[in-house]
Amino acid sequence: MKRKSDVVIIGGGVNGCSIAYNLAKKGLDVVLFEKNYLAAGATGACGAGIRQQWSTRENALLAIQSVKIFERLNRILGQDIEFRQGGYLIAVHDSQGMEQAKKNVTMQRSLGLKVNILQPEEIPKVAAILDVNGMRVIGATFCPTDGHANPFKTTFAYAHAARNYGAEINTHTSVVGLKVAGKAIRTVVTDKGTIHTDVVVNAAGIDSKEIAKMAKVNLPLKPFRKEIMATERLAPLFEAMVISFKDGIYFSQQKEGQIVGGIPIPEETEGYKTMPTFAFLQHMSQTLTRYAPVLKHVNLLRHWTGFYDVTPDARPILGVVKDVKGFIQCNGFSGHGFMISPMVSKLLTDLIAEGKTSEVLESLSLDRFKGKVTEKELSVVG
Amino acid sequence: MKRSIVCRCEDISEEDVIQAIEEGYTDIEELRKKLRIGMGPCQGRVCIQLVARILERKTGKKISKIPLPTVRPPLVPVSLGTLACENDEKEI
Numbered sequence A: 001m002k003r004k005s006d007v008v009i010i011g012g013g014v015n016g017c018s019i020a021y022n023l024a025k026k027g028l029d030v031v032l033f034e035k036n037y038l039a040a041g042a043t044g045a046c047g048a049g050i051r052q053q054w055s056t057r058e059n060a061l062l063a064i065q066s067v068k069i070f071e072r073l074n075r076i077l078g079q080d081i082e083f084r085q086g087g088y089l090i091a092v093h094d095s096q097g098m099e100q101a102k103k104n105v106t107m108q109r110s111l112g113l114k115v116n117i118l119q120p121e122e123i124p125k126v127a128a129i130l131d132v133n134g135m136r137v138i139g140a141t142f143c144p145t146d147g148h149a150n151p152f153k154t155t156f157a158y159a160h161a162a163r164n165y166g167a168e169i170n171t172h173t174s175v176v177g178l179k180v181a182g183k184a185i186r187t188v189v190t191d192k193g194t195i196h197t198d199v200v201v202n203a204a205g206i207d208s209k210e211i212a213k214m215a216k217v218n219l220p221l222k223p224f225r226k227e228i229m230a231t232e233r234l235a236p237l238f239e240a241m242v243i244s245f246k247d248g249i250y251f252s253q254q255k256e257g258q259i260v261g262g263i264p265i266p267e268e269t270e271g272y273k274t275m276p277t278f279a280f281l282q283h284m285s286q287t288l289t290r291y292a293p294v295l296k297h298v299n300l301l302r303h304w305t306g307f308y309d310v311t312p313d314a315r316p317i318l319g320v321v322k323d324v325k326g327f328i329q330c331n332g333f334s335g336h337g338f339m340i341s342p343m344v345s346k347l348l349t350d351l352i353a354e355g356k357t358s359e360v361l362e363s364l365s366l367d368r369f370k371g372k373v374t375e376k377e378l379s380v381v382g
Numbered sequence B: 001m002k003r004s005i006v007c008r009c010e011d012i013s014e015e016d017v018i019q020a021i022e023e024g025y026t027d028i029e030e031l032r033k034k035l036r037i038g039m040g041p042c043q044g045r046v047c048i049q050l051v052a053r054i055l056e057r058k059t060g061k062k063i064s065k066i067p068l069p070t071v072r073p074p075l076v077p078v079s080l081g082t083l084a085c086e087n088d089e090k091e092i
C-alpha cells in the first residue's frame, strides 16, 4: 500500500471504480479502498437498469449523457459490460399520471431524447407478455434507447482499466478514520495503515454517512432496504424494462434469460435489517403475474436484499463541501446510481483534476439542503 | 480438450474458473458474479466448495478464510403463481 497519493477513493462500487479509472487516465496518482470485494455494496445487488426518462432536468441530462458513454464503454474499457438497449416502458395508470408523463416527455424531448406516449393497444407490441387489463393502464411512455448493463462486469471493467493506468485498488481494506487539519483533508486511516492525500472521494454507498462523520460532516442520508428477485432462465420473451411509479414495480429479462425485478416491501421502514421477507415475495409475484399472467408458471429461484442510500429530495450529493477542503462527495444516489455513473465520474474527474465545476454539480452539492426548498425527483421506482 | 465441469447448473468448467482467477477475480463472490457459479437452481450447493478449493490452490488463501456466499431464499424453486396465492400456507 502506498503512503501518499493525489486522491484517495473510498468505496469499490461502480462509482468509486469509474472515478478511479477517469482520474488515473488523466495521470493522477489514485488509491482506492474497498472494505469488502469489488461491487459488494448496492452495485452488486442492483437491477442495473439504465433509464433516461426522469422528471428532473438534471437527472435526465445525466442519464442521457451517460447512455452516450455506455454505448462506447465496451470499446473504451476493452471488456464486455453486456450493455443492451431494449427500452423502458413506463406504465401510466390515471389522468394525473398522464399529466405528469406528458410534462416529463416534453422536457425529455427538449433535451433531444426519443420518447413516445403509447396507447394501451400499443403496449403488447413492445412486450407481448404484458396484459393491459391486468396492468390497469391508460397508456405508457416508451424510450427505445433505455436499457441495461451487467453491474458487476461494468465495475470490474472500470477497475481493471484503472489498474492499467496505474491506480492502486485495495480490496478487503476498510477506511476507519479521516484526519482533517486547517479545514482540509490530510490523512486517511485504514485498518492496514495510513496514507496522506489532499483529496478524498466519499463513494461508500450507504456507509458514506459514517465516513462523512469522520470529518465531522453531516450527510442527510437514510438507508432503505430493498428486495429483488430472479426467476429461472427462460427463452427470450421481451426486451424492455417494464416499470410503474404507482405500483413501484420494475422487471426485465436479462441476457441469460432470467427475469429480475423488484417492488417496495409493503411495510417498508428505514434501517439496516437484511433478511428477505415473505411479504415481498407475495406482493412481487401478485403484481408481476397481474402484469404478465403467463409468468404464473415460471419458477422463482433467488431473492436478495440491497440498500438505497436515500436523500430528502431523492437526488445524489456530489462535489465539494464547504467546511472541509478536498472532501468530495459521491453518494446519496437514492436507487439510481448505476445508470448515471459514467457522467457522475466524468464531472467529478473534471472537478478534481482541473478544478472545473458545472451547473449540475452546483445544483447537487450538499449545500442545497441548507434552507432552500429543493425540487424532488418524482420518477422513482423499487 | 476435455473440460472438467465444476458448476453443472451454469456449465462452468475448472478451466473457466482458473482463467478468471488469473484475470484477477480472486474472491469467491467476484468469481460467482463473473461466472454465475452458484446462481443455478441448486444455488451452489454442488459447486461452491469445489470452486473454493480451486481458489485455495491457486491463491494460497486458506479455505476457512474464504467467505462462502449466502444461500438465498427460497431454498427450492417455487412458481410465481404459487407465491401469488393469497391464502397459501406453503412454507418457503
Ligand SMILES: Cc1cc2nc3c(=O)[nH]c(=O)nc-3n(C[C@H](O)[C@H](O)[C@H](O)COP(=O)(O)OP(=O)(O)OC[C@H]3O[C@@H](n4cnc5c(N)ncnc54)[C@H](O)[C@@H]3O)c2cc1C
Pocket: A010, A011, A012, A013, A014, A015, A016, A017, A033, A034, A035, A036, A037, A038, A039, A040, A041, A042, A043, A044, A045, A046, A047, A048, A049, A050, A173, A174, A175, A176, A203, A204, A205, A206, A207, A208, A211, A226, A227, A228, A262, A305, A306, A307, A308, A330, A331, A333, A334, A335, A336, A337, A338, A339, A340, A382
Ligand atoms: C435492489 C436494488 C436495485 C437497484 N436498481 C437500480 C437500477 O435499476 N438502476 C440504477 O441505476 N441503480 C439501481 N440501484 C442503485 C444502484 O445500485 C446504486 O445507486 C449504485 O450501485 C451505487 O454505487 P456506488 O458505487 O455509489 O455505491 P456501492 O455500490 O454501494 O459501493 C460502496 C462501496 O463502499 C464500500 N465501503 C463502505 N464503507 C467502507 C469503508 N469504511 N472503507 C472502505 N470501503 C467501504 C462498500 O463495501 C461498497 O462496496 C439499485 C439498488 C438496489 C439496492
Ligand code: FES
Pocket: B006, B007, B008, B009, B010, B037, B038, B039, B040, B041, B042, B043, B044, B045, B046, B047, B048
Ligand atoms: S452447480 Fe453451480 S449452481 Fe448448481
